[in-house]
Amino acid sequence: PRTLAGISLPVRISLPDAGLPPALARDPIWRDDLLFTHEGLSGPAALKASLFWEPGMSVQVDLLPETSFRALLDDPQSGRRSPLSLLRQHLPQRLAEALLPPELARRRAAELSRKAREELYEAVHARRFQPSGVADFRKAEVCGGGIDVREVEPRRMESRLLPGLFLIGEMLDVTGLLGGYNLHWAWASGVAAGRAVLS
Structure with missing residues (x-):
């Protein structure tokens, strides 16, 4: 969303649907910075994934790669706090608010069911979406194709x-x-x- 433009953060990004070459199939995850722009996603993480992305493929992003959101929710000291307040400690406020399902974001952590916790975990650590395309040639970092x-x-x-x-x-x-x-x-x-x- 345009409201996230300007936010940059380290992520893990992968292409779960990609049939990657054997050299990359062992570790099809790239760890680098992701940048939200007015037009979509950019930054080194998005550029690396875009090299292998094809129309119809989904992209999966872990937006909090160094901290387990599940562990934060399960911490006994977090029982009275909301998932949103816990996530705001680790991510920019605009991003935290955009990631979490509204019906769960402000509930107390102690009140959350296992299913709700899993939904929150996936919203942060396994965010999956399907891009509508890639930027045009004027914004390309590298070119694919050419003489065999x-x-x-x-x-x-x-x-x-x-x-x-x-x-x-x-x-x-x-x-x-x-x-x-x-x-x-x-x-x-x-x-x-x-x-x-x-x-």
Whole structure:
């Protein structure tokens, strides 16, 4: 929602419906900062997940990755407090209010059933939604797609189909996670092509 614009916080984000490559399937969760904007979600966590997201997939976010909301609710000293007041200690007020079901947010923790506690836990630690899409090319951090790497000799970055043509960086179908990997690929492939041209 637009009311959350400007809030940034560390999260765990995952794509439960994604058939991820074997290298990522062991740990398909990214831990990084998430930013709420007027147009949707951004920040490193959203950008990393968007690399593998496809239309129709859902996204799951743990908005309180370092603290168990269940433990806060179950703490005997929290019995008289509401879930909302407990969550406000750990998250920005606007976000805490938006996350919790209104019918449970202001009840006393001691009065909550196991089912209600589970609903509150999932609202904070397993928030699931389906994005309507991704930002357009003007806001992209990296580009997916390009020439199939099987068509390029990897040590020289020379086209196998058109000798004398050298292809590097985002011209090829190589996309890395946020964090300098794409820059590294651009430079490394450029060096390989440059050496081949000069040899």
